[in-house]
Amino acid sequence: MDSITEFEGLNAQQFGASSVPNLGGGSSSSSSSSSSSSSSSSSSNSRYENQKRRDWNTFCQYLKNHRPPLALSRCSGAHVLEFLRYLDQFGKTKVHTPICPFYGHPNPPAPCPCPLRQAWGSLDALIGRLRAAFEENGGIPEANPFGARAIRLYLREVRDVQSKARGISYEKKKRKRPQQQILPPPTGA
Numbered sequence: 001m002d003s004i005t006e007f008e009g010l011n012a013q014q015f016g017a018s019s020v021p022n023l024g025g026g027s028s029s030s031s032s033s034s035s036s037s038s039s040s041s042s043s044s045n046s047r048y049e050n051q052k053r054r055d056w057n058t059f060c061q062y063l064k065n066h067r068p069p070l071a072l073s074r075c076s077g078a079h080v081l082e083f084l085r086y087l088d089q090f091g092k093t094k095v096h097t098p099i100c101p102f103y104g105h106p107n108p109p110a111p112c113p114c115p116l117r118q119a120w121g122s123l124d125a126l127i128g129r130l131r132a133a134f135e136e137n138g139g140i141p142e143a144n145p146f147g148a149r150a151i152r153l154y155l156r157e158v159r160d161v162q163s164k165a166r167g168i169s170y171e172k173k174k175r176k177r178p179q180q181q182i183l184p185p186p187t188g189a
Contacts, residue, residue: 077148
């Protein structure tokens with residue numbers, strides 16, 4: 001039941017409830033209780049690995065339900081873009097249009113009819129997990145559709161549009177380098 005929290009409006013004819021993962025990366029209390037009981041086994045996976053598996057299963061299910069059905073070997077960056085746009089209908093992030101009076105405001109004071117979309121950070125993390133899963137499932141790194149230039153450009157465009165529409169900066173944070181301890185010079189004997 002925890003796996004369908006991101007997709008409340010999902011068409012049941014397209015995906016069965018058991019095959020619809022939570023693409024946002026969140027977890028619920030029911031999954032955390034079961035993970036603690038299985039953590040004693042050596043085969044327990046990390047949260048990231050579980051999410052990657054669910055994302056991969058969702059993408060494969062999407063390809064199976066594609067009209068006409070699409071084999072993974074024939075999947076291209078264009079199909080991945082189609083999948084990302086399809087996911088937008090299940091998004092929970094308000095993205096204001098330029099004509100909206102709240103365009104550029106991170107915390108609008110009133111509701112507006114602007115569309116809900118998948119957040120850029122969620123899409124970026126999703127592509128990272130799917131890119132890794134593709135190669136783990138036998139895909140050739142050079143033919144990875146999740147690493148296509150069109151995907152990187154799309155994600156950059158989504159980030160820029162959401163940044164302007166929501167008034168939120170997505171500036172890359174500079175990593176702090178760990179300071180090396182400076183040892184005092186040895187004292188003479």
